[in-house]
Amino acid sequence: MLDDxxxxxxxxxxxxxxxxxxxxxxxxxxxxxxxxxxRIFITETVNGVVHCLRPExxxxxxxxxxxxSTDGGAARRYAYGGTVFRQARSGANEFQQAGLEDLGNPDRxxxxxxxxxxxxxxxxxVGISSPEIVLGDQNLFTVVVESLQxxxxxxxxxxxxxxxxxxxxxxxxxxTEKKRxxxxxxxxxxxxxxxxxxxxxSHIEDRMRAGNLAPQAGRSPQAIAERTIDLVREQxxxxxxxxxxxLRRYLxxxxxxxxxxxxxxxxxxxxxxxxxxxxxxxxxxxxxxxNADLDMSTMTYKASFGRNLEYYTGVLFEAASGEVAxxxxxxxxxxxxxxxxxxxxxxxxxxxxxxxxGEAR
Amino acid sequence: MSLVVAVPSKGRLKEKVxxxxxxxGLLIEDPTDSRSYQTKVQGRSDIEIAFLSASEIAxxxxxxxxxxxxxxxxxxxxxxxxxxxxVSFELKLGFGNADVVVAVPDAxxxxxxxxxxxxxxxxxxxxxxxxxxxxxxYWRLTQNWFGQHGIGVYRIVESLGATEGAPAAxxxxxxxxxxxTGSTIRANNLKVLDxxxxxxSEANLIAAHHADWTDQSSTLRREIVERLAAVV
Numbered sequence: 001m002l003d004d005x006x007x008x009x010x011x012x013x014x015x016x017x018x019x020x021x022x023x024x025x026x027x028x029x030x031x032x033x034x035x036x037x038x039r040i041f042i043t044e045t046v047n048g049v050v051h052c053l054r055p056e057x058x059x060x061x062x063x064x065x066x067x068x069s070t071d072g073g074a075a076r077r078y079a080y081g082g083t084v085f086r087q088a089r090s091g092a093n094e095f096q097q098a099g100l101e102d103l104g105n106p107d108r109x110x111x112x113x114x115x116x117x118x119x120x121x122x123x124x125x126v127g128i129s130s131p132e133i134v135l136g137d138q139n140l141f142t143v144v145v146e147s148l149q150x151x152x153x154x155x156x157x158x159x160x161x162x163x164x165x166x167x168x169x170x171x172x173x174x175x176t177e178k179k180r181x182x183x184x185x186x187x188x189x190x191x192x193x194x195x196x197x198x199x200x201x202s203h204i205e206d207r208m209r210a211g212n213l214a215p216q217a218g219r220s221p222q223a224i225a226e227r228t229i230d231l232v233r234e235q236x237x238x239x240x241x242x243x244x245x246x247l248r249r250y251l252x253x254x255x256x257x258x259x260x261x262x263x264x265x266x267x268x269x270x271x272x273x274x275x276x277x278x279x280x281x282x283x284x285x286x287x288x289x290x291n292a293d294l295d296m297s298t299m300t301y302k303a304s305f306g307r308n309l310e311y312y313t314g315v316l317f318e319a320a321s322g323e324v325a326x327x328x329x330x331x332x333x334x335x336x337x338x339x340x341x342x343x344x345x346x347x348x349x350x351x352x353x354x355x356x357x358g359e360a361r
Numbered sequence: 362m363s364l365v366v367a368v369p370s371k372g373r374l375k376e377k378v379x380x381x382x383x384x385x386g387l388l389i390e391d392p393t394d395s396r397s398y399q400t401k402v403q404g405r406s407d408i409e410i411a412f413l414s415a416s417e418i419a420x421x422x423x424x425x426x427x428x429x430x431x432x433x434x435x436x437x438x439x440x441x442x443x444x445x446x447x448v449s450f451e452l453k454l455g456f457g458n459a460d461v462v463v464a465v466p467d468a469x470x471x472x473x474x475x476x477x478x479x480x481x482x483x484x485x486x487x488x489x490x491x492x493x494x495x496x497x498x499y500w501r502l503t504q505n506w507f508g509q510h511g512i513g514v515y516r517i518v519e520s521l522g523a524t525e526g527a528p529a530a531x532x533x534x535x536x537x538x539x540x541x542t543g544s545t546i547r548a549n550n551l552k553v554l555d556x557x558x559x560x561x562s563e564a565n566l567i568a569a570h571h572a573d574w575t576d577q578s579s580t581l582r583r584e585i586v587e588r589l590a591a592v593v
Contacts, residue, residue, distance in 0.1 A: 029516065030491075030492060030516075032513070033492070033513035033514040033515060034492075034495075034507070034513065034514075034515050034516055035504065035507070035508055035512075035513035036513075037504065037517075038508075153480055156480075156483065157480065157483075160483055161511075164511075167511060188470050200470075203470070204468050207466075207467050207468035207470070207550070208466070208468040210467070210468075210550050211466055211467055211468060211528070211529060211549065211550030211551070212529040212550070213466055213468055213528060213529060213550075214531055217531040218466075218528070218531075218534045219469065219481070219488075219489075219534070220488075221468075223484075223488060224468065224469060224470060224471055227471040227480070228470055228471040310483075310514070338486070
């Protein structure tokens with residue numbers, strides 16, 4: 001099954017990235033975070049360099065793309081396939097994966113649609129003929145949050161939690177509840193309530209000196225002062241019921257993808273917000289998708305669908321057969337920058353889980 | 362067939378264990394050979410004592426090569442994966458008390474809770490070009506605790522001693538470490554987060570599920586728990 005699928009993917013994505021089974025662990029841990037360590041297989045060389053068995057292909061392919069692009073980031077399409085290794089609580093630790101990464105294509109809508117189309121064709125190739133596809137959009141949620149004029153930290157926290165319904169619900173709930181009063185006593189509170197940035201900075205610098213902390217080693221006094229003032233604003237901030245309602249209603253939106261542009265338009269009219277450029281791109285994407293040779297009746301838009309990894313930026317999608325999620329992908333324009341690229345590189349791709357395909361068939 | 366109990370081989374923990382065993386009428390004999398790591402309880406051919414280091418005790422409990430052992434809950438939870446499925450904590454012994462805590466520099470006046478730390482961690486990469494670093498020897502406890510609080514983007518820096526000095530040394534931003542009175546933490550101008558107590562640990566009598574349990578050893582297990590419970 002793997003060879004057949006990989007053969008197909010190489011026709012539509014001819015570029016080759018060499019991805020060894022043994023990978024440096026650092027890029028994975030830096031991008032996905034320490035939490036990943038528990039789920040991958042780590043090993044160390046005699047001189048202390050930490051490696052891991054590849055847990056996925058996307059990051060190594062981006063790294064290979066970055067080291068190979070001497071031509072200023074030309075667009076490339078890479079096909080990949082093979083075994084990936086993840087620690088599971090029970091059962092197998094080795095999984096078969098194949099997929100495609102489309103890097104550097106500035107025409108985002110075209111690249112998104114091509115990626116979704118290739119995923120559907122790839123699934124057909126392995127016997128999944130009409131998968132149910134759910135789509136979400138990270139940018140649209142960000143626009144909704146930004147339109148509410150929340151304190152910066154509150155907005156960031158919401159955007160960061162996109163894709164985790166429980167976390168978001170809890171945050172919205174907390175924002176609508178009255179906080180405990182700050183009594184304005186104590187030097188820090190007094191300075192923060194007065195918005196005295198410089199006063200806070202010198203207070204923090206004193207504490208840093210007392211603790212022998214080098215001001216340039218970690219968090220800067222300025223950043224701490226800034227957040228201290230933000231926190232006081234946040235304490236005084238109460239999310240009005242209308243805004244909480246907008247967030248909740250947006251996250252509850254779900255409909256056939258073909259109807260989503262209309263639904264989003266009436267949501268915008270109704271609430272007085274504008275989806276702006278993100279909305280324009282979303283509508284274009286739906287248009288191009290419906291003109292492609294794809295079955296729109298299998299596609300659902302779900303406003304709350306997301307993954308809370310910070311490198312996803314735009315469309316997110318997942319294909320399921322029966323109840324089994326067999327493939328997934330999305331746009332991740334932040335990943336290459338996280339990995340050290342000095343310019344943003346548009347990126348979209350998907351991955352098919354062959355073990356799940358086996359289950360679903 | 363005797364029951365094997367692993368006890369700490371040195372330090373204050375060793376003394377305390379000898380003391381409560383003696384109080385419970387189980388006098389641990391000195392080994393016949395001073396280089397030996399095994400001995401018996403006086404007058405009891407059915408109880409074998411193995412002297413091991415505190416972290417070895419946790420490992421032996423995990424594999425089930427000893428029936429019971431005495432070590433800190435912190436080490437047991439740090440060393441043994443799926444702790445509560447592999448061992449059971451039979452009795453808290455009332456000594457070796459220490460908390461495993463999350464502590465940040467006192468200068469971080471904006472950080473009092475794990476939620477604050479989450480905000481700060483999320484910002485690190487964009488502001489400072491790297492992840493927030495946590496110095497600790499407690500990998501597992503840290504990963505679990507941070508995971509429970511939804512914090513994923515940080516890095517652990519292994520620290521095998523003087524962890525509380527890591528922020529001043531510039532090798533980490535915050536720490537997860539053990540403290541009994543909090544004085545070392547304060548002396549290093551750090552503060553424990555309001556909800557930053559991961560575990561209130563003390564020495565525990567622990568039974569290993571994977572050990573070779575027979576009717577006889579199960580009876581002995583109950584006897585030891587009862588005798589010690591009467592004196593702690």
